[in-house]
Amino acid sequence: MEEKFIKILNKKDCTGCRACEQICPVSAITMTEDDEGFLTPKINKDKCINCGLCKKTCGQIQRYSNTDKLKEQVFLGIKPKEIDIAKKSTSGGIAYLISKLIIEQNGVVVGSAYDENLMPKQIIVTNIEDLQKIRGSKYVTSDTNNTFSEVKKYLEEGKIVLYTGVPCQIGGLKKFLKKDYENLYTIDIICHGVPSQKIFKKYLKYLENKIGEPIVSYNFRSKNKSNWGRGYCSEIHTTNRVIFRKADFDPYYFAFLQGIIFRESCYYCKYKNMERIGDITLGDLWGIEQFDYKFYDKNGVSLAIINTVKGNKLFENIKDNVEYRVYSEQQVTKFNDNLKHNQNRPSKRDGIYNELDKISFDKYAKKYLSNKNKFKYILKNIMPNNIKTFYKRYLKRGKNE
Ligand SMILES: Cc1cc2nc3c(=O)[nH]c(=O)nc-3n(C[C@H](O)[C@H](O)[C@H](O)COP(=O)(O)OP(=O)(O)OC[C@H]3O[C@@H](n4cnc5c(N)ncnc54)[C@H](O)[C@@H]3O)c2cc1C
Incomplete structure (x- = not known):
């Protein structure tokens, strides 16, 4: 039987922005989560009138250029x-x-x-x-x-x-x-x-199980434990507690900073350049x-x-x-x-979402998201800030010479 829906074949071609869904004059496009949990358009062939507006509107096919x-x-x-x-x-x-x-x-x-x-x-x-x-x-x-x-x-x-x-x-x-x-x-x-909402949802559930209380708010960039520019730290409020987690030791945050769980289109973004x-x-x-x-x-x-x-x-x-x-x-x-620049797509991105639904998040995090070089990050976290700044300056100078 012929398939009733047309789907995006190459994941890097869609950012999930919904412009095509919103422009469609006959509501033939619906956005559904793909296997990794990213929203992707699905076109109903029975409704589609082949007007081509969806393609014309796509900012990943051809980007808009500001006039002023x-x-x-x-x-x-x-x-x-x-x-x-x-x-x-x-x-x-x-x-x-x-x-x-x-x-x-x-x-x-x-x-x-x-x-x-x-x-x-x-x-x-x-x-x-x-x-x-x-x-x-x-x-x-x-x-x-x-x-x-x-x-x-x-x-x-x-x-x-x-x-x-x-x-x-x-x-x-x-x-x-x-x-x-x-x-x-x-x-x-x-x-x-x-990253997708699906992986974030699973991570939040895993954290709630670990803490033993529901999470009521999540701030990715708390300034209450470390000053701006001195490392990323999240601040998580549960019903009775406040927890701080340094990014280098948190599986989701670490994977985000490493750029290994992004939407495929992020590695081929049309907007990471100076034509803002x-x-x-x-x-x-x-x-x-x-x-x-x-x-x-x-x-x-x-x-x-x-x-x-x-x-x-x-x-x-x-x-x-x-x-x-x-x-x-x-x-x-x-x-x-x-x-x-776009980040180069790391080889670790291959199939990283494949086991997300198959094994517990605990096992998944250990296998795919964990920081395998903790020693370097422990050192980075205990090093006084003035030494860190001096060291960074020294490294930069070395590179420029
Ligand atoms: C996914 C992501 C990646 C980023 N990566 C970088 C980076 O590599 N380098 C860098 O210099 N800055 C990056 N930023 C931007 C930075 O974290 C701050 O958002 C930005 O500097 C604005 O800060 P602010 O203090 O002015 O505003 P804030 O009060 O922090 O406001 C943030 C603004 O961003 C919007 N926003 C927040 N989250 C999202 C989201 N998920 N999608 C769409 N809009 C959102 C909010 O609506 C709000 O208007 C990133 C932000 C996001 C959301």
């Missing part, structure tokens, strides 16, 4: 004057500052929030209190749901909209909208890559200790790249509330590989 690019991008190190804003955010908290500005202008903001099962979803925020929900990096795929269609409605009503997301989501949104709206602002977050897709690009200003130590801040320093005229307008509006310094492209990209 600045002649030269501006590279900023930036942190808020109000310390608490950076403290509660991942980097310097600039995403929060810009989001707050948009809400104050009676606009709406789209960002990633955990749902009741701690799975990240893009949600629409209309008030300042709810901005807390979209604060903080979730190192997992965030489902865009129907936010592209919702955003279009808001834009056509004349509302100001700010969409924050990883670059492929911003690319998908722009392809879906087909034109530049004056009232749309976008922030693309520098992205290493995203958002009006502003935000990330961590890694390496600041080495090229401008005085600007380092234990609460976090953001890297902001102003890409477009609209991006510049946003920056002008928050300028009074931040401290900033202008750097060169070379300075900011030297320590942030994920800005410019």
Whole structure:
């Protein structure tokens, strides 16, 4: 019997952004989880009218190019004057500052929030209190749901909209909208890559069993145990306890940082280059200790790249509330590989999801995700920060000579 559904054959061709599903005029496309737990489109042949809109809209086949690019991008190190804003955010908290500005202008903001099962979803925020929900990096795929269609409605009503997301989501949104709206602002977050919600779900269950209590919140980038730039540490709240886990010794976090459990398309991303897709690009200003130590801040320093005229307008509006310094492209990209390059697909990625459903997560983590070189990481974790900085500088100098 002939198959009723058409599926994506090559996994690297789809980012799971949902633009095709949202654009389809006859609702022939549904998004379902593939065997690894990544959302992928499935086209119902009985409904499909072969209009080709899905392919035309795909940001992985052909990416969108911004029309109001600045002649030269501006590279900023930036942190808020109000310390608490950076403290509660991942980097310097600039995403929060810009989001707050948009809400104050009676606009709406789209960002990633955990749902009741701690799975990240893009949600629409209309008030300042709810901005807390979209604060903080979730190192997992965030489902865009129907936010592209919702955003279009808001834009056509004349509302100001700010969409924050990883670059492929911003690319998908722009392809879906087909034109530049004056009232749309976008922030693309520098992205290493995203694991599936399925693996994160299994990991959370495993942690809950280990701890013996349900997890109620998960912060990937706590600053309560280690300062910004001094190693990644998660802060997990259960019903009665607070637990900190250093990334190097946590199987999920370690695998994320090693880049071995990403969506296939992440290794072939069309957006990890200097033609940035958002009006502003935000990330961590890694390496600041080495090229401008005085600007380092234990609460976090953001890297902001102003890409477009609209991006510049946003920056002008928050300028009074931040401290900033202008750097060169070379300075900011030297320590942030994920800005410019795709990570090479590691051979460890082959079949890494195959046994996820077959063996316990405990066994799975030991077999596939664990840090096999713990000694090096123990050393890294006990080494005083000034020695670490000296050592890094020394190594860099060695490389450049
Ligand atoms: C998967 C992922 C990988 C990253 N990799 C890098 C990297 O390699 N180098 C680097 O410099 N920075 C990276 N970042 C960005 C960094 O972690 C911070 O998110 C960024 O610097 C903004 O910090 P902030 O303090 O301004 O804002 P925060 O208050 O921390 O806000 C984070 C913003 O990101 C959005 N967001 C959070 N999680 C997701 C998600 N899963 N999908 C879509 N949007 C999300 C939120 O909606 C919010 O607007 C990554 C972020 C993510 C989500």
